[in-house]
Amino acid sequence: MRKVGIMGGTFDPIHLGHLSAAEEARARYGLERVIFIPNGQPPHKKSYPVTPAEHRYNMVRLAIASHPHFEISRVEMDRPGPSYAVDTLHALREELGGGVELYFITGADAIAEILTWRAPEELVKSCDFIAVTRPGYDLRRLREVTDALPGARVHLLDAIGVDISSTEIRARVARGESLRYLAPTPVVRYITTHELYVS
Numbered sequence: 001m002r003k004v005g006i007m008g009g010t011f012d013p014i015h016l017g018h019l020s021a022a023e024e025a026r027a028r029y030g031l032e033r034v035i036f037i038p039n040g041q042p043p044h045k046k047s048y049p050v051t052p053a054e055h056r057y058n059m060v061r062l063a064i065a066s067h068p069h070f071e072i073s074r075v076e077m078d079r080p081g082p083s084y085a086v087d088t089l090h091a092l093r094e095e096l097g098g099g100v101e102l103y104f105i106t107g108a109d110a111i112a113e114i115l116t117w118r119a120p121e122e123l124v125k126s127c128d129f130i131a132v133t134r135p136g137y138d139l140r141r142l143r144e145v146t147d148a149l150p151g152a153r154v155h156l157l158d159a160i161g162v163d164i165s166s167t168e169i170r171a172r173v174a175r176g177e178s179l180r181y182l183a184p185t186p187v188v189r190y191i192t193t194h195e196l197y198v199s
């Protein structure tokens with residue numbers, strides 16, 4: 001059976017933590033490729049103004065350009081309305097055909113909220129989940145999900161390397177601090193050129 005990873009996120013912006021987690025998931029679970037899917041309209045309201053999807057897409061494209069097994073999809077960006085994961089999984093199943101196991105990779109904090117996502121029972125039947133945790137993550141939050149959704153296949157993946165977050169990257173830009181070694185160089189250049197996150 002072929003295994004394909006789906007790397008879902010807002011990626012505002014993408015950083016080395018996302019990339020190392022995707023690579024670790026690919027190697028550990030034998031994924032033939034990982035498809036990065038920047039969401040169009042995040043289903044849950046954010047506490048900050050989300051950068052237009054086209055910029056977030058361009059940054060992901062630049063970040064993964066050199067990896068032969070990483071791809072990017074516009075499936076969520078080109079679908080009007082909120083980007084529900086259940087719709088994305090349907091669309092990918094149609095596109096990829098049968099005989100494929102899907103692994104949805106995203107932050108453990110996001111997966112801990114899955115009971116509030118659209119159609120969680122259907123969702124957990126359609127793929128495995130890889131929950132990327134940060135140092136000190138409280139595993140009890142994920143246990144609530146697996147208790148409430150028996151049969152959910154949730155695997156844990158500890159983020160390796162430094163604890164980088166998109167929130168911290170945006171804050172560093174606003175403070176005029178360097179992003180060197182936190183995101184790929186082309187992404188840092190893109191942020192500077194387009195004056196993203198300056199205030």
Ligand code: NAP
Nearest residue numbers: 008009010039043084085106107109110117118132165166
């Ligand atoms: P979020 O709440 O912005 O992120 C929660 C945490 O997860 C943050 O610490 C974030 O760190 C981390 N994270 C996000 N994406 C990650 C990734 N691919 N790998 C590792 N860590 C990641 O989450 P979000 O971006 O809105 O949503 C994550 C995914 O869940 C998206 O694909 C979204 O569409 C899906 N989702 C679906 C529904 C639904 O179907 N109703 C509802 C909510 C979310 P960073 O800030 O550093 O990325």
